Amino acid sequence: MPVVSNVTCPVCGSFCDDIEITVKNDVIVKVKNACAMGEAKFLNYASHRQTKPLIRKNGELVEVSLKEAVQKAAEILASAKYPILYGWSNTSCEAIRVGLELAEEVGGVIDNTSTVCHGPSILSIQDIGISSCTLGQLRHRADLIFYWGSNPWSAHPRHIDRYTTFAEGRFQKSAWRGYLSRLTGILSKKRLHRAVNLGLGRQTPSPPETELRLPSTLLQNKRKMIVVDVRKTRSAEIADYFLQVKPNKDYELLQALRMLVRDEELDVDKVTGIPVETLEEIVEIMIGCELGILFFGLGLTMSQGKHRNIDAALSLVRDLNRRTKFLIMPMRGHFNVTGVNVVFTWQTGYPYAVDFSHGYPRYNPGETSVVDILCRGESDAALVVASDPVAHFPNVAAQKLVEKPLVVIDPQVTPTSIMADVVIPSAFVGIEVEGTAYRMDHVPLPLKKVVEPPTTCLSDKEVLQKILGEVRRLRRNHN
Amino acid sequence: MLITLRPKYSFKVPVEAECINPSLFAEKSTMEIAKLQVWEGNRKRTLSDLFKITRETPNPLEKVTIKIAGDVNKVRRIGSKMSTGEITVNGNAGMHLGEEMKGGIIKVTGNADSWTGSMMKDGTIEIMGDAGDYIGAPYRGSTQGMGGGIIIIHGNAGNEVGCYMKTGLIRIGGNVGQFVGVHMRNGTIQVKGNSEGRAGAQMLKGKIVISGCIPSILPSFTIDRITPTVKVDGEKVEGPFYRFIGDLAENGNGKLFVSKAKNPNLGVFEEYL
Numbered sequence A: 001m002p003v004v005s006n007v008t009c010p011v012c013g014s015f016c017d018d019i020e021i022t023v024k025n026d027v028i029v030k031v032k033n034a035c036a037m038g039e040a041k042f043l044n045y046a047s048h049r050q051t052k053p054l055i056r057k058n059g060e061l062v063e064v065s066l067k068e069a070v071q072k073a074a075e076i077l078a079s080a081k082y083p084i085l086y087g088w089s090n091t092s093c094e095a096i097r098v099g100l101e102l103a104e105e106v107g108g109v110i111d112n113t114s115t116v117c118h119g120p121s122i123l124s125i126q127d128i129g130i131s132s133c134t135l136g137q138l139r140h141r142a143d144l145i146f147y148w149g150s151n152p153w154s155a156h157p158r159h160i161d162r163y164t165t166f167a168e169g170r171f172q173k174s175a176w177r178g179y180l181s182r183l184t185g186i187l188s189k190k191r192l193h194r195a196v197n198l199g200l201g202r203q204t205p206s207p208p209e210t211e212l213r214l215p216s217t218l219l220q221n222k223r224k225m226i227v228v229d230v231r232k233t234r235s236a237e238i239a240d241y242f243l244q245v246k247p248n249k250d251y252e253l254l255q256a257l258r259m260l261v262r263d264e265e266l267d268v269d270k271v272t273g274i275p276v277e278t279l280e281e282i283v284e285i286m287i288g289c290e291l292g293i294l295f296f297g298l299g300l301t302m303s304q305g306k307h308r309n310i311d312a313a314l315s316l317v318r319d320l321n322r323r324t325k326f327l328i329m330p331m332r333g334h335f336n337v338t339g340v341n342v343v344f345t346w347q348t349g350y351p352y353a354v355d356f357s358h359g360y361p362r363y364n365p366g367e368t369s370v371v372d373i374l375c376r377g378e379s380d381a382a383l384v385v386a387s388d389p390v391a392h393f394p395n396v397a398a399q400k401l402v403e404k405p406l407v408v409i410d411p412q413v414t415p416t417s418i419m420a421d422v423v424i425p426s427a428f429v430g431i432e433v434e435g436t437a438y439r440m441d442h443v444p445l446p447l448k449k450v451v452e453p454p455t456t457c458l459s460d461k462e463v464l465q466k467i468l469g470e471v472r473r474l475r476r477n478h479n
Numbered sequence B: 001m002l003i004t005l006r007p008k009y010s011f012k013v014p015v016e017a018e019c020i021n022p023s024l025f026a027e028k029s030t031m032e033i034a035k036l037q038v039w040e041g042n043r044k045r046t047l048s049d050l051f052k053i054t055r056e057t058p059n060p061l062e063k064v065t066i067k068i069a070g071d072v073n074k075v076r077r078i079g080s081k082m083s084t085g086e087i088t089v090n091g092n093a094g095m096h097l098g099e100e101m102k103g104g105i106i107k108v109t110g111n112a113d114s115w116t117g118s119m120m121k122d123g124t125i126e127i128m129g130d131a132g133d134y135i136g137a138p139y140r141g142s143t144q145g146m147g148g149g150i151i152i153i154h155g156n157a158g159n160e161v162g163c164y165m166k167t168g169l170i171r172i173g174g175n176v177g178q179f180v181g182v183h184m185r186n187g188t189i190q191v192k193g194n195s196e197g198r199a200g201a202q203m204l205k206g207k208i209v210i211s212g213c214i215p216s217i218l219p220s221f222t223i224d225r226i227t228p229t230v231k232v233d234g235e236k237v238e239g240p241f242y243r244f245i246g247d248l249a250e251n252g253n254g255k256l257f258v259s260k261a262k263n264p265n266l267g268v269f270e271e272y273l
């Protein structure tokens, strides 16, 4: 059976590129090296799909030819006064490029999923700047790893394993042995606690989640990991230390850490419930590291304060660089959400929320971001590509989205495609068609084709090119 | 000279009308004003496509007043870059009202949206109702905020009032959201109501006066003293106020005044005096 090696995994932002796929009769039968999420996608991608284009007629979605669907989609977009084009982070850079051309042609607002994930990070990076790196550098050199408001164990399952704490680097050894002994300790503590409770017939609460005293492992000269979050996640369990922050208080904590890094005194004993002495010890560990990295996730970008939380995080890293070497990186979610920002920027100058209604790109998240436009009820048509806003947007926005004509290009059947007026199913990029995507550290990698797509499904790029061609034809006829 | 604009219908998609500017209208005949270009979504329109325009000319030498009779909450950039004259909006106004304004007066009887008085240099904006976020703030990525003039909002305002403000005065009659005076370089912000917190975050200089409640003070501020009164634009505001200095995480020397009577929770700071 043919085995395709070095396949990239089109699921999360870690974008692993060492997957081995075994194919039999053009069907994927075995996946090696991927995590459960990656494996599930490769093995089950085709189990929930629709392969024929659909148009809503008399309230029902009915099968039509691709030509008819493309024509209808083009008519909807060309006649709109303020259309929105949304999605993009689950498709290839090549398709995104055509999408931008289409947005310019129809005078619409094009936005991507970073508007609801790391958009605030981008706003802050524009304000403050960022000192970042590639994941390879961290794998070999980072000795202090922070995950703030991010749970890689569940959301980027191989991140810790491939790039940080458990990775075997050239200058830093993997810390998985320490984790094993810690895990055994935690489990026996839990068992003992349960046994005592059972014996005494009582129900005592489990011990507090944040240990205020720092463990001795943090002082050792080896790789260590600290997780900052509002609750004890799976990632927090494997970390050397878990710092619990009160919900929506990250900004205060970050500013307090900045004060301590700058040798300033604090006028309080506790910050968000954490004693200042504990923070002082953490800051000492930060300053004492050889190369530190702060990964941050949606826990920071989407909690109260949004881009100002990132302002503080970026500034903390900037301050730390006066004393040691420290870097920072957003934990991007979808496999090509970094790519979508890159392609948007090289084509228009702006990373997301780009408004082409005046014929040239303009950018002002809050004004030109899709969720805000929808909530204000300003758009009059929408194209959604490789995304499911109906399931993920706030209720009002989802409602306004489906009230107006809606075109969906997606290989999967989603709540958004079920509510659409035109559905054009496409091929799965990274499985059935090739392309390019960017890993979370801005490294571009190829998406491979391992099996053939159904004959009725074109790639996102080809579908978009057809719609663009049809829009141009309509425009010419109109003029 | 009084020019009245009446919206012909209620706008659904955003309308960009930076031509609604007394300085520009002053040089034009009614016909020319009617032909001024505006955007309705991605369509080019003329001002007369969207508004019924009437002109009363008792004295052509008088300063130009534009009256907008009706709700224009979808119309953006009204009074953008204006330097003289007056605009009154009888209703709600859209985003970027008075952006980069250099002089003159804008009055709104209803509410204003976000980025009101964005990067304004001089002149006065008065809003009788509420306003959105980013009052006086610069465009995304810029650090050049409000550089002069006065913004008065009688109702409430949203987040990040006076972001990157350089000079000038912002008065809020009601409450404000989070991050009032964030990244402030100088100038004065007065809030008569409550603040949702994080006041003066990352400020370098300037003065923020909060007469209502605030849930907490950022750890990067230090208490300096208690003052009985504080002056805002020459006017005395009765206190007493806690005076904090910050944002020390930015090496800042901004002054944050917070009412003592309204914030018994801040009594803990008194031991550091």
Ligand code: SF4
Binding pocket: A009, A010, A011, A012, A013, A014, A015, A016, A033, A034, A035, A036, A037, A038, A039, A156, A157, A158, A159
């Ligand atoms: S970590 Fe992410 S990219 Fe890597 S195999 Fe798992 S889902 Fe795929």
